[in-house]
Amino acid sequence: MGVVEDLHRAREAYERREWVAAYRELAGLDEAQLKAEDFAALATTAYLLGRRNDCVHALQRAYQASLGAGDRPAAVRAGYLLIWTLRQSGELAVANGWQARVARLLDETDEDVVERGYLCESAMIGHILEGEFAAASPLAPRVTDYGRRFGEPDLLALGLNAEGRMMIYSGRVADGLRLIDEALVGVMAGEVTPVSAGRVYCSTIEACQEVSDFGRAGAWTHALTTWCDAQPGLVAFTGQCATHRGQLLRLHGAYAAAVDELERAVDRYLAAGGDAALGLAHYERGETHRLRGGYDAAETAFASAAEHGHPTQPGRALLWLATGRLVAATAAVHRLLDERQDPVHRSQVLAAAVEVLVAAGEIDGAARLGEELCGFGEMFGCTGLQAAGQYAVAITELARGAASPALQAGRRAAAGWSQLSAPYEVARSQLLVGRALRLLGDEDSAVADLTAARKAFADLGAAPAEQEAATLLGEHQAPGGLSPREVEVLRLVATGKSNPEIAAELVLSEKTVARHLSNIFTKLGVGSRTSAAAFAYEHHLV
Secondary structure, three states, rough: OHHHHHHHHHHHHHHHHOHHHHHHHHHOOOOOOOHHHHHHHHHHHHHHHHOOHHHHHHHHHHHHHHHOOOOOOHHHEEEHHHHHHHHHHHHHHHHEEEHHHHHHHHHHHOOOHHHHHHHHHHHHHHHHHOOHHHHOOOOHHHHHHHHHHOHHHHHHHHHHHHHHHHHHHHHOOOHHHHHHHHHHHHOOOOOOOOHHHHHHHHHHHHHHOOOOOOHHHHHHHHHHHHHHHHHOOOOHHHHHHHHHHHHHHOOOOOOHHHHHHHHHHHHHHHOOOOOOOHHHHHHHHHHHHHHHHHHHHHHHHHHHHHHHHOOOOOHHOOOHHHHOHHHHHHHHHHHHHHHHOOHHHHHHHHHHHHHHHHHOOOOOHHHHHHHHHHHHHHHHHHHHHHHHHHHHHHHHHHHHOOHHHHHHHHHHHHHHHHHOHHHHHHHHHHHHHHHHHHHHHHHHHHHHHHHHHHHHHHOOHHHHHHHHHHHHHHOOOHHHHHHHHHHHHHEEEEOOOOOHHHHHHHHHHHHHHHHHHHHHHHHHHOOOHHHHHHHHOOOOOO
C-alpha cells in the first residue's frame, strides 16, 4: 500500500508542477513500480531540474516500457524527447541514431497519428542544426498542421514558432513576428507542456534579438522571467533567461548588472549540464567588457565563446579596431560580408562593418552598406535596426565631409535609440551630431552635444567613448583615462575617506560612488583602494 501511496503522491506533485517534490518522489521509487508515463514524468522533472543524465536514462526506460506495453505512439514520443535532449547536450550522432530508430518504428504503422507531427518537428530541427534551411522550411507548416488537426497545443506552438522564424529568415519579418507572437498565446494560457513552453519562449526572444526588435524582446523576456520564477527549483531555461536579461541590461546601459546576469547565465547553463547557448552568454560578456574598455576581459570572454562554438564576430572585429588592429578588423568584416547573405544574419554585421570600413578609409563601400542597413530597417520595421541604419549614414556622411545630411541622420539615430532607452547608443549619436554641428560652424551647439555625450559615457562607465568625447572637446585627459569626476573620487579615496564620506562631500549617492570606484578600478587595472591610492600619488593627482 505504501508504494501505491508514494506513486499517487508523486503523480499529484507532477500535475501541480511541483518539480522538486515530483522528482524526489519518483526517483525514490523502485523502477519496477513505474509505468511508461511515470518514466516520462520523471524525465521531464529531471530535465527541468538540470539533471540531464537522469532525464536521458528515464526517457530510455519510458521508450522501452512503452514498447513492452505495445504502445508505439508513446514510444515515439519518448524517442522524440530523447532526440531533443541529446541534441541539447551536443550528442548529435547519438541523436541522429535515435531519429532513425524512431522513424523506422513509426513507419511500421499506416495511421496518420499525431506522433508523425513530432517526428516531422524533430527532422526540421535536424536540418536547421545542419544549416539546411531550404529543407527545414517546408516542414514547419506541416508541424503546425498536425498541431491544429489533432488539437495538440505543443505541436501548434512549436510549428507556429518555426514557421515564424522561417518567414523572418526569408525577409518577411513582420509576418514572421506575428506568427511567433501567436505561438506564445497557448504558452501563456498554460496549454503547452513545460519543456515545449520553455523552448518557444527562448526561440521567440532569440528571433527578436536577431532582427533588433528590442521592445518585443524586452516584453517576452519579462514574460519568460515570470514563467521561470513561478516554478521553484527550475534550472532548465533559466540560463537563457539570464542571458536575455543581460542583453537588455547592456542595451539600457546597466553594464555591471549585465555582467552579473551573464555570469549567472553561465552558472545556470553549467548547472543544467551545459548548453549550446553557453557561448552566447560569453559573447555578450565580451561585448559588455568592450564597451567599458576592459579589453583583456573582452578578449577572454570572446575566447570562451569560441570554445563553446559560438561565433565571435562582429564583436571581436570592433575590439580589434579599438585596440589598433585595423587590418585584422577590416579582413574580418570583409569575410563576414561575404558569408552572410540572408537579410537577418547580414543585418547583424552591417553596423560593425560600416564602423570598421570608415576607419579603414573605405568610405564608398561603407556608404553602400549603410544604405543596405537602412533598407533592412525599413523592411523589418524594427526601431533598433532603423536607428543603426541612420547612425551608419551619419558616420559615412561625416567621413565625406557632408555635414548637413550627417546632422539629420545623427539626430534621427539619437531619436530612435532614445525610444529604446539605449543611453550608450544615444550618446554615440550625439557625438556625430556634435561633429556635424562643428563642421557647419555652430561651435556652441557642437560643444553642448559633445558635453552631453561625454557626461552620458561617464555615467555609464564607457571609458573609451568618454575619452573620444573628451578629445573632441579638446580637454586634457587625466592619467588612466579617468574622467574629472573619477579623479575627484580617487583623490578622496587616496585621503582615506569611505564611500559614505565621499558621497556626502560630492553630493552623490553611495551607489554612484561605488560605480565610479568600480570604473576607476577597471581603468587603472587595480583591485583595491590601496592600489588605486598609490596610482593617485604616483601620478600627482593628490
